[in-house]
Amino acid sequence: MESYVAGIDVGGTKMLAVALTEQNVVRSEHLAPRPVGPEATVEQLVELLAAMAQELDARIDALGVGIAGAITRAGAVQFSPNIPELVAFPLRDLLRGRLDIPVVVDNDATAATWAEHGSGAGRGVDDLLYVALGTGIGTGFVLDGSLYRGAHGFAGESGHIVVDRHGVTHISGVRGPWEMYASGNGLGALARSRAMAGSFPAGVELAGDAAEVRGEHVTRAVHEGDADALELLDEFASHVAVGLTNLVYVLDPAAIVLGGGLVDIGDPLRASVQHAVDTTLLGGAYRPQVEVRLAELGARSAAIGAAMLARDER
């Protein structure tokens, strides 16, 4: 009987579960709503695992869970912005008590980083920076070939880094954090401001109203080759680059993988960010180019990575 490892990405409203073969091929995939409350969340995780085992008619050897937020090295959810009811919640230990297999719980961006490193756009890159551009920004690092989690498990909260300390105050209470400008929310705000100023008519047409323009309208306008959208994308890329270059100064990665929902924009995003990084980075003349790549595993990356991390724990 073939054996599998499972990974589940727990988001604010949905849970995505996958089962992987030893060759990291996805053989089962389940999407479920996330119920409210810690106990119900644990119950749903157990049920998703059982459903996949039944579907595969096989044993699942280990479970990995990825969640946005600060996850301790012991697999407790210290705090999650998307799931505020989970505070100092010992999810790993609770799941271990319910299941007879190894369980790991980790940050979702950390899990996605491991997936892209192991079987995605970061294959073979020992010093890798993964940046998920979604509603907010999540990051993860492979350093000297290993996933880096930090002293407490909280490394990679790079969306919070302040890049404009006299800028506008973010919902987090901080002025000018990177993720206010370079996330999907940042793209939407930029697009609306351009739409209202009359410099993104294609966006207004797609959205019906300037105040309704969102990141997805930029994506569509870029795909249609709209010149205003491409110009808007260049400005957005400069916001992405200011944080990426900060991280390059600190970590000196060999490559950067962009993940998250904004990857739907495709190669125009990659090319624009690559150009912005190349022209922003100090000392470009004496350092090798830091290659910007698009993630390859899409929306399943965190679930796949969580499963791969769980396999390492067997």
Place this chain on the structure above:
Amino acid sequence: MESYVAGIDVGGTKMLAVALTEQNVVRSEHLAPRPVGPEATVEQLVELLAAMAQELDARIDALGVGIAGAITRAGAVQFSPNIPELVAFPLRDLLRGRLDIPVVVDNDATAATWAEHGSGAGRGVDDLLYVALGTGIGTGFVLDGSLYRGAHGFAGESGHIVVDRHGVTHISGVRGPWEMYASGNGLGALARSRAMAGSFPAGVELAGDAAEVRGEHVTRAVHEGDADALELLDEFASHVAVGLTNLVYVLDPAAIVLGGGLVDIGDPLRASVQHAVDTTLLGGAYRPQVEVRLAELGARSAAIGAAMLARDER
């Protein structure tokens, strides 16, 4: 016959050489001017080593060299802001050709980090952030117990990170990098601006003229308990903290060691920076305090660390 390892810190104008026992005790120490030119610099390094061996009447087993700037993993000086004539200069290989012992060449802040980790304020801290506040800012990291150098050897150039992207343009050409505000130069500029505004009379008295006020006058005024200087120090600490908290979000260190010339200010600097970090860091309620400490090895830290790194290469 006892054996020793040597470390030499190569600065813009001076070279500081030490020889260490196996217990990291400094047994010989030489200070020499740095001659102009790559060949003369190599010659001076060889002579300092010979002088220490002669003084100790002992064999020196390995040599480590620390230099500010981008040092490749092969020990070449790619670029050094303090020694502009060294570009893509294969210093390690040249020294290996001259000497019959192992030689390592590394970034000075990286070497100082290793020294403070091994026998200074960072003893036993597996995830350590070292920040040298000198003319500029240099940083080094111990991550998961090992020194982290990055893909090319350029990690830790954190002085360049942009914290105020609409701020004043730095000499590097970048707007609002951290080291413009949080270095010795930044402290001097802040003190002069306060002196000229009439809010730092003690500094004017010490310097003779408001336009002549420098960081050292702040240090003296702080030591004399001047209230204006302490207030100025709190503002300076907020500039230090914005970069430190950015690094904490990225790296999640267990402790921060402050080194460099500004450590002469002493505990008031440490206390003020600790307070600023504690109050600036998001999510302080759910994460352990990141302890801020003062470096213990003083101006010799880079030389001592270079020697320790060389010992590991024997």
